[in-house]
Amino acid sequence: MKSLAVARNVLRRIVNDPRTLVLIVVLPLFFVLLYGNSFSGSYKDLSIVIVNQDNGLASVRTAEVGRVTLDVNLAQAFVDALDPSMFDVVPSDDPMSAEADVGRSGIWAALVFPPSFSNALVNEAVRASGERRVEIDGSNVTLLPSDPIDGPKTILVIDDANPLIASAIRAAFDDTFGNVLATQQSSLTVEGLLDIRALHGGAIRMLDFTAPGIIGFAMTLITVMLTAMSVVRERTTGTLTRILIAPIGAWQVAGGYTLAFSCIGVFQAAELFLASILLFGIRFVGNPGVVALVIVLFTIGLQGIATLISTIARNEAQAMQFVLFLLIPSIMVSGVFWPLETMPATIRPLSYVSPLTYANAALRKVMLAGGGFGEIRFELAVLGAFAVVMLLLSVLSMRRQAYTA
Amino acid sequence: MAAETVVHATGLRKRFGKRTALDGLDLSVGQGCLYGLAGPNGAGKTTLIRTLCGILRPDEGEARLLGWKMPSSRVRSQLGYMPQDFAVYNDLSVMQNLEFFGGLYELRRSQVRERADELLERVQLADRKRQRAGTLSGGMRRRVSLAIALLHKPRLTFLDEPTAGVDPKLRRALWDDFNRLAEQDVTLVVTTHLVEEALRCHLVGFLNAGRLMTQGTPDEILAETDTTNLDDAFIVLQERGEARP
Numbered sequence: 223m224k225s226l227a228v229a230r231n232v233l234r235r236i237v238n239d240p241r242t243l244v245l246i247v248v249l250p251l252f253f254v255l256l257y258g259n260s261f262s263g264s265y266k267d268l269s270i271v272i273v274n275q276d277n278g279l280a281s282v283r284t285a286e287v288g289r290v291t292l293d294v295n296l297a298q299a300f301v302d303a304l305d306p307s308m309f310d311v312v313p314s315d316d317p318m319s320a321e322a323d324v325g326r327s328g329i330w331a332a333l334v335f336p337p338s339f340s341n342a343l344v345n346e347a348v349r350a351s352g353e354r355r356v357e358i359d360g361s362n363v364t365l366l367p368s369d370p371i372d373g374p375k376t377i378l379v380i381d382d383a384n385p386l387i388a389s390a391i392r393a394a395f396d397d398t399f400g401n402v403l404a405t406q407q408s409s410l411t412v413e414g415l416l417d418i419r420a421l422h423g424g425a426i427r428m429l430d431f432t433a434p435g436i437i438g439f440a441m442t443l444i445t446v447m448l449t450a451m452s453v454v455r456e457r458t459t460g461t462l463t464r465i466l467i468a469p470i471g472a473w474q475v476a477g478g479y480t481l482a483f484s485c486i487g488v489f490q491a492a493e494l495f496l497a498s499i500l501l502f503g504i505r506f507v508g509n510p511g512v513v514a515l516v517i518v519l520f521t522i523g524l525q526g527i528a529t530l531i532s533t534i535a536r537n538e539a540q541a542m543q544f545v546l547f548l549l550i551p552s553i554m555v556s557g558v559f560w561p562l563e564t565m566p567a568t569i570r571p572l573s574y575v576s577p578l579t580y581a582n583a584a585l586r587k588v589m590l591a592g593g594g595f596g597e598i599r600f601e602l603a604v605l606g607a608f609a610v611v612m613l614l615l616s617v618l619s620m621r622r623q624a625y626t627a
Numbered sequence: 628m629a630a631e632t633v634v635h636a637t638g639l640r641k642r643f644g645k646r647t648a649l650d651g652l653d654l655s656v657g658q659g660c661l662y663g664l665a666g667p668n669g670a671g672k673t674t675l676i677r678t679l680c681g682i683l684r685p686d687e688g689e690a691r692l693l694g695w696k697m698p699s700s701r702v703r704s705q706l707g708y709m710p711q712d713f714a715v716y717n718d719l720s721v722m723q724n725l726e727f728f729g730g731l732y733e734l735r736r737s738q739v740r741e742r743a744d745e746l747l748e749r750v751q752l753a754d755r756k757r758q759r760a761g762t763l764s765g766g767m768r769r770r771v772s773l774a775i776a777l778l779h780k781p782r783l784t785f786l787d788e789p790t791a792g793v794d795p796k797l798r799r800a801l802w803d804d805f806n807r808l809a810e811q812d813v814t815l816v817v818t819t820h821l822v823e824e825a826l827r828c829h830l831v832g833f834l835n836a837g838r839l840m841t842q843g844t845p846d847e848i849l850a851e852t853d854t855t856n857l858d859d860a861f862i863v864l865q866e867r868g869e870a871r872p
Contacts, residue, residue: 459712459713460714467681468732469700
């Protein structure tokens with residue numbers, strides 16, 4: 223009976239605390255909706271460059287009329303067969319620049335068809351299948367195998383920094399090329415047809431791919447939780463009031479917090495990176511200085527989030543719940559496990575406002591692909607703006623807390 | 628010559644939802660005055676102090692400290708404040724607490740140490756300065772809080788229930804100290820719910836339901852109410868207030 227009394231007391235206290243009550247009711251539903259939406263998307267609008275040098279013609283020997291030229295356009299048939307919702311095809315005439323663009327400006331792959339693609343493929347198919355009857359200009363003719371000519375090798379350069387996208391592109395190309403080869407009754411396999419060059423030599427594992435995001439998330443969780451709890455404790459114990467009555471500006475208090483927790487954040491990041499590299503061999507080919515800059519900007523922004531949380535939380539328990547409410551979703555929407563390119567349109571706005579999205583993208587580019595300042599300037603700009611805005615908001619929040627303490 | 632007015636509040640009104648904490652309150656305190664703000668729990672003492680210090684913004688009226696309209700950053704370095712909560716860092720030692728707050732008032736490390744030794748001696752915590760504040764008793768932590776409030780030798784000090792939870796002997800010593808500070812021209816506004824304690828003050832204000840029922844020297848209040856102690860005087864004033872239509 224006494225246990226019942228204790229239970230009733232616990233529940234009564236929760237019912238009397240509307241914020242906790244709302245979190246208890248809303249949080250699970252919110253997580254399920256977010257999880258379901260984040261992980262149920264499909265790949266869309268992946269940019270690929272296609273250099274179609276194929277002249278579309280196949281020169282074949284016939285038993286009846288000697289050599290004839292067939293207009294088969296097999297490379298174009300392949301391009302037309304690609305799923306238009308999955309791929310955003312960028313045509314190009316320059317194989318060198320197409321290959322160089324992969325991994326930059328959102329280009330995931332480059333496909334270069336050789337000039338003799340159709341010719342080589344048709345002749346190889348006839349050689350493989352033996353004589354075959356086809357209709358040319360209303361007459362039935364017999365195609366004869368000719369001497370071997372250069373293979374229809376097609377170059378596929380693929381950005382494997384994101385193993386999930388790389389394998390999705392591979393699977394889509396396998397299907398489409400497989401269908402074209404089957405139509406031609408070719409003996410070639412897709413592997414035989416494609417000369418595949420992975421940008422990072424296939425060295426990036428799923429573990430490497432997810433590591434930057436997981437490290438960023440761990441930092442987010444620890445830093446925001448520590449800061450929010452610390453500020454709430456300052457307020458509830460009265461020390462914040464005491465500080466803000468002293469001759470110190472709110473910006474100096476916010477700056478002090480930012481400085482302290484940025485140091486902690488950088489230390490934690492170093493610890494996380496070192497442990498990941500030493501224990502699990504996580505790929506790290508970039509400049510540690512660039513990574514440190516990303517971490518510092520990211521951490522400064524996180525202080526602001528934490529201070530804002532501390533403004534609305536009445537006590538440490540509420541602060542903890544708000545932290546979970548805000549941060550757990552961030553790992554689902556920031557492209558840590560699942561590429562942003564697959565997120566449904568309803569979820570993407572959340573991805574774009576999550577700082578983890580940009581920290582994760584920047585860390586990946588540096589750690590996995592050895593990117594420098596130039597490659598991550600967009601992410602740095604976003605994280606820098608985020609840091610400045612959050613710092614300003616945390617100053618305003620400190621001022622407000624002075625009057626609500 | 629009349630002492631300079633260092634606390635001047637007019638028509639202060641503060642509401643929290645439907646509850647009126649301050650109800651058009653006027654207050655004036657001269658320099659070097661030990662002013663006792665007495666009243667029962669919930670009378671509005673803490674709200675008044677927090678409003679005067681600029682922590683709370685009044686809904687109506689204004690407060691001026693040392694001539695400056697509050698909130699003002701210009702008076703902060705001359706203001707001492709001891710909140711009703713302990714308001715100390717439990718995870719820091721007594722000395723570390725003093726060092727931190729001394730730093731905020733731009734005291735040099737040597738100044739802090741010298742002043743800390745003097746204050747800790749006064750609040751009888753000299754042998755506890757290396758101890759973590761969180762391991763001290765409630766009364767001891769309150770004394771640490773008092774030492775922090777006085778550390779930078781403020782010209783005007785607000786002490787919210789400084790003697791709550793303090794034993795009678797030390798309480799007497801603390802009131803002696805407050806008087807000594809007032810003699811040195813420091814102005815102190817001290818709240819207490821132990822009305823009788825206010826006997827030690829130069830001026831006493833009785834606060835009830837957000838209103839100042841009366842203000843004067845303890846003798847004036849005893850004479851006004853025809854009583855022999857401030858507890859009785861407070862009850863008489865409270866009953867008069869309730870009887871008023």
